[in-house]
Amino acid sequence: MTNSSSKRIKVGIVGGTGYTGVELLRMLAQHPNAQLTSITSRKEDGMLVAEMFPNLRGHVDLAFSSPDRANLTDCDVVFFATPHGVAMAQAPELLAANVRIIDLAADFRLQDVSVFEQWYKIPHTCPDVLASSAYGLVELNRRAIEQARVVGNPGCYPTTVLLGLAPLLGGAPLIDTTDIIADAKSGVSGAGRKAEVSTLFSEASDNFKAYGVAGHRHHPEIKAQLDQLAGSDVGLTFVPHLVPMIRGMFSTIYTRILPEARDVDFQALFEARYANEPFVDVMPAGSLPETRSVRASNTLRIALQRPGNGDRLIILVVQDNLVKGAAGQAIQNMNLMFGLPETTGLNQVAILP
C-alpha cells in the first residue's frame, strides 16, 4: 500500500556486521513504521544479510552494500553501528541532506571534546555537531532527544549505572556522591563480533574475570552524566567484569545513605521516579533481578537492597546489553525523534529460559 509505506521511516544502517547491527536488523524488521533501506559493509558488499545472520532468513531480504553505493542521503535516519570515529566523519554530509543520525559508538556521548580525545585517541572532527547533539538516554533526556538531529546512543554500562542512580541525584541530598562504587558484569557479546583470542569460546567460557580496572572508556561517560545529574563532582569507582554468557549486563551499585536521608523510603522514591517509564521496571521490595529476565527485550529492571536496614543502599540493575544497552535504546530514540509512540516495535517479551 503506497500510502502506508510512504509513511514509513527510511532507515539506513552503517556497519551492520556486528552484534548491534544484527540486533537493529532483528528489531527493525518487525517495526511497523520502519523500512530498512540500506545496510553498508565495505567488506561484505553484495552478500545477503541473511547469509551472515541466518536468523534473518525470511525476514530481511537486503544485501550489504558498499558505503559509496548505499545512497544513505535518501534515508530519513541512519544508525551507525560502527567503530568510534565513523559517525562523525559522515555526519556533516548526512545532516546537510536532512538525515538524522543515531550513533551507537562514542562520537556523540561526551560533550567535553578533550575527554573524548583522551579516551578514544582520535581528534573529534565535528565539535559543532557534537554540541547540538543529544545524549540518548531517553529516561533522562526525553525532551532534548525529541528535538535532536543527532543522538549519541549511550554505552551499555552507563545505561545501567545512570538509571540505577538517577532517582538519588539532583534533589535533596540522599547519598554520599563522593564515593559510589559500580561493580558491573557483562556478557561476552559486549566485546563485539571481532576475531580476538580473548573472547574465544575456549577462553571466555567457564571463566570469570575483571578487565579494564585501570581505566574503562565508559567511566568518563558515566561520570560526566552523574556530575550533571548531581550538580557536583561525583566520585565513582567502576570495575567491569566479563561473565560467560552471551547477553546480559548486571550492575551492583554501592551507595552510602546520608544521615539525613535514613528515613527516606527509597523503594517508593524509585517507583515514583519510573512509574511512567515503559522500559524501566522497579521490582518489588526484596526482589533480586536476573539478567535472563530481560534477555532480548528492551526492559531494564532495578531492585533495591538495604542490608540490615543500615546505611548502605545497594542498587541492582539488569538489562540486555545489546537491546536496552544498544540497539533497542537506539530504536527508542528513533521513535522519539520521529514522533512515534516510544514503545513502537519494542514490546518483545524477554526469552526465558
Place this chain on the structure above:
Amino acid sequence: MTNSSSKRIKVGIVGGTGYTGVELLRMLAQHPNAQLTSITSRKEDGMLVAEMFPNLRGHVDLAFSSPDRANLTDCDVVFFATPHGVAMAQAPELLAANVRIIDLAADFRLQDVSVFEQWYKIPHTCPDVLASSAYGLVELNRRAIEQARVVGNPGCYPTTVLLGLAPLLGGAPLIDTTDIIADAKSGVSGAGRKAEVSTLFSEASDNFKAYGVAGHRHHPEIKAQLDQLAGSDVGLTFVPHLVPMIRGMFSTIYTRILPEARDVDFQALFEARYANEPFVDVMPAGSLPETRSVRASNTLRIALQRPGNGDRLIILVVQDNLVKGAAGQAIQNMNLMFGLPETTGLNQVAILP
C-alpha cells in the same frame, strides 16, 4: 473495545509452571487473537505468573489458580502443558463443554493404545477421544487439524525427524526405508523444569552424552508416523543426545538413496515440498544449519548433504525444541483450529547471538 475483545479466543493453560508453559505464555501474551483466561497450578495457587517467570512482568497479569477454581469450561481452548495422563483425564468434561484441547504431552500422539500403554505405563482412559483426535504436525496433517476438537501436539524429536524425512516418503521409492538412522541432539530445556540432579548446571554444563539409547518414548511416535508416511514398516535407529545449551534441537538423519533414485534432485524435491510452508525453511544447497538460527522462533530449517555425491543422503534439521518443538507448534495448531492465518502471533525473529 468490546467488539474486538469478544472475538478473542479465550485460552486456558493447565500446568503452566514448566518451560512449555512459560513459552505458551510468552507467545500468547503477544498473540493478537488470544486472551489468556486462566492458568492452573495446584501447587502455586494464587502466585502471580510473573513472579515465577520474571520475563513476563508487565506482559502477563494472571495468577496461577488451582484447577478446581479455574473455570476451564469457559475457555474456547485449553492447552495441557502437563505430565502425560492429565489431558486425557480432563478431556471428556472439556469436550462436553465444547472446549477444544491441545495436549503438549503424549496422550494423543499414539493412535495405537497398546503402544501408548507399553511406553507410558498408564492405561489410556479415553480411546474414543484419541481415535477422533488429530496428530498436530501441521505440515503433514493440516486438514485433519482444522477439523479437530482434540490435537496431540507432536514430541520435539518427532517434529524434526518427520519433517526431515517426509519429502522422501510416500511417493516413488527414493531411500531405503528399512534402515534410517536419526542421531539427534537436544538442549537441556527438553528435560523440563523439574528438580533433578542429572540436569543441574554443574552436571550438564561442559558435558555431552547420549541417553535413552535402549529405548526413548519418541521412538514409537516417530516410527508410527513414518510407517504411515511410507506405507510400510520403516526401520529406524534413534539415538538422542544431550547438548549443553538451553534451547535447540539438531537431528542428523542418515538415509541411503536407492539405486533408481540416484539422479533425483533432492534439493529441488525438498524446496518444492515446503515451498508454501511458512515455518519450514529449506536452506540453499551446501548450507549447514545452526540451532541458534531458530532460537526462540517457530522456524524449522532443513539442509541436505550428499558427501561425494554418493548414495548417502544426510538431512540436517534444526528447531527450537520449546517453540516449533512444543509451544509454537501448539499455537500454530490453535490458529488452524480457529480459522486464523497460520502465522498469527508466530512471526518472531530468532535471537542471534
Place this chain on the structure above:
Amino acid sequence: MTNSSSKRIKVGIVGGTGYTGVELLRMLAQHPNAQLTSITSRKEDGMLVAEMFPNLRGHVDLAFSSPDRANLTDCDVVFFATPHGVAMAQAPELLAANVRIIDLAADFRLQDVSVFEQWYKIPHTCPDVLASSAYGLVELNRRAIEQARVVGNPGCYPTTVLLGLAPLLGGAPLIDTTDIIADAKSGVSGAGRKAEVSTLFSEASDNFKAYGVAGHRHHPEIKAQLDQLAGSDVGLTFVPHLVPMIRGMFSTIYTRILPEARDVDFQALFEARYANEPFVDVMPAGSLPETRSVRASNTLRIALQRPGNGDRLIILVVQDNLVKGAAGQAIQNMNLMFGLPETTGLNQVAILP
C-alpha cells in the same frame, strides 16, 4: 608393601555424594600418604563410588557404605562433606576413638555459639569441642591447625575475602576497616549437588544474578575472622552473585586507603606476606586474575588494583571454590595435622582451557 601402606593415613569420608565429596576422592586417590578406607552414604549403600562419579573409574574401588557399617572409628581422620549438623553429632564418638575430624560444613567455623545458632537454626550440640577446634584457614592459623584434633574447614567465600584482606589488617592502620565491600561471584557448583530448580542448567546457564543479599551465612563467618584480624569491629558489606560456570570464585574487594597509608607499597606488602605460602600467588602489579587460572587446583591468586593511584585499593581474588575453597583446603589441613609437607598431594596444575 606392608611397611609403606601401614604408614598411610586411614581416611574416612562421611557424605561423599556431593561435589566436595567427589573432589576429596579425586585428590585423595592420588595422595601418596592417604588411604581411602570408607565413604558413607545412607542412601547409596553398596553402590560403587565410581558408578556415581565415572571420573573415578579405575582410581577408586570403594563402594558407599551406610554409616552404621562404616567403622569410622578405625580411621585416622574423618572428613565430613555433609550438611551442617552432622559433624558435631558424630564428633564426640570419633574423638573418643582418637580419630581426627575435618568438617567441611559450618559446625566448627563460628566460635560464637549464639551466632551459629542464629544463622544455622540448629542448636550446637558440642560447644566444648567447638572451643578446642581450629579454624582451618591454613595461611592464617597454621600453628593451631597443627595441634588441632578438630578443624572447621572455612567456607569458600570466606577463604577469598580473608586471604584478600589479611595483609591489610592487624598491623599499622592501612585501610578504613569500618567500610569494606566484598562483591563476590561464585560458580554454580558452590550450591552443591542437590536437585533444585534454581540451579538447573536451563535456569542458571546464560544468566547472572545476585542472591543472599539480605543475609548470607558466610557473612558472620567472614566478619568474625576479620574482627579478630583487625582487633576491632569491622564493617563489611557482602554481596554474593551466581556465575554461569561450574567452578571458580572471584571476589572483588573494595577498601579505602587511610590518609596515613597513601605511600605504602601495597604490592610489596602482599608479596612479602605470602612469599612463603605455596598456595597463595600474589600476581605481578597490574595483573588481572581469571578463575580458570586456578581451575581444579589448590592455588588462590590475588591481584591489587589502585585506579588512578587514588585512595581506593581494590583486591581481586580467585580460587576454585571446590578446591582451595573446600576439598583442597581440607587436605591441606590434613597434611598439617599429620605432620606431612603441606603440599603433599596438592600440586596439580590448573586446567586451562
Place this chain on the structure above:
Amino acid sequence: MTNSSSKRIKVGIVGGTGYTGVELLRMLAQHPNAQLTSITSRKEDGMLVAEMFPNLRGHVDLAFSSPDRANLTDCDVVFFATPHGVAMAQAPELLAANVRIIDLAADFRLQDVSVFEQWYKIPHTCPDVLASSAYGLVELNRRAIEQARVVGNPGCYPTTVLLGLAPLLGGAPLIDTTDIIADAKSGVSGAGRKAEVSTLFSEASDNFKAYGVAGHRHHPEIKAQLDQLAGSDVGLTFVPHLVPMIRGMFSTIYTRILPEARDVDFQALFEARYANEPFVDVMPAGSLPETRSVRASNTLRIALQRPGNGDRLIILVVQDNLVKGAAGQAIQNMNLMFGLPETTGLNQVAILP
C-alpha cells in the same frame, strides 16, 4: 640431584602457544622423567610461558624463545604443536642430530603422500621420513612406536573412531565394513586458539551445528587406518559437529552386525581386546559414557549399545580431545619411545564436575 636430573628426557616444544601446547606443558611439568628445555614461538619470543597461560604460574618457568635461538638439536625429543607442514620442514635437521620427533599435526599421519597433498594442499617435503615414521595410536601400533624416531600423533576424531572400531576388524567378519557411520561431536577447543569469528564465545555458545560435512581432513586418516585394520576397502560416512563445551569429544558409531555374527558377545569381545590397556576403559554393559568423565585425563571410554538386541551395534566413545586426542597421547608415545612405563606422568584423574 644431578643423577636423576641427568636421566630426564630433554623436551622441546615447537609452537607452544596453542591449546595442545599448553596441555603438553601442563602434563610435562609434572612428568617425573621429562625436563622442559625449550619452547618456541616466533611471535612471543621472550614472553614467559606462564604469562600467556596463567595456570602454569609456579609450575613452568620457561620463556618462549624464537625458533632460531631454541637449540632444539640439544633435545632428546621435540613435540610439534604447530600448523601442518612445520614438522616435516624441520625433521631432517633434528633427525640428523639424533632428536626424536612427535608431530601433533598431520605431517606424519597419512602414508599416502598423494592423499596428504590432496587434503592439506601442500607438498610433502620428506616422504622418506614419512615412510619410516609410525602412526602414534598406541593401542593399535605399540611395537612400531617403540622403535620409531618419528611419530605422527593421530587426529582427535580418528582416535575415537579407530579405537571404537578396532575390536570389530581384522578377525572373523563381524560387521558390514562397507557402511559405517561415525556421527562425531567435539568441544570447541578442537578448533584451536586462533582468533576467528566462528569460534567466538558469542557465536559458539548456546549453539549446535555440523561442519565439514562435505569433507573433513580426518576422514582420509580414519579411512586409511580402517582399511588397514579391515584388510579391505571400508565405507565410512563421517559427520563432525561442534558442541558448546571447551573440551570433550563424543563419537556415536553405527555399525551393522553381519548375520553370521549375531550371537557374538560384543561386550566380552571389547573387554578382552582392551583388558590390558591402561587408557581404554570398556564400560559395563548398558553404560552411557559422558565426556566429563574423562575431562583433563588421558582415558578414553567405550560403551556398546545394541537396541532391541537387533543387528545395529552402536559404539559410543568419549575422550578429552586435548589429552587422549592430542597432548596426552603424544606423551604416551614419548613414554614408549624412551622405554618408560606407558602411564608415566599420565595418571591424572578426570575433573568432575
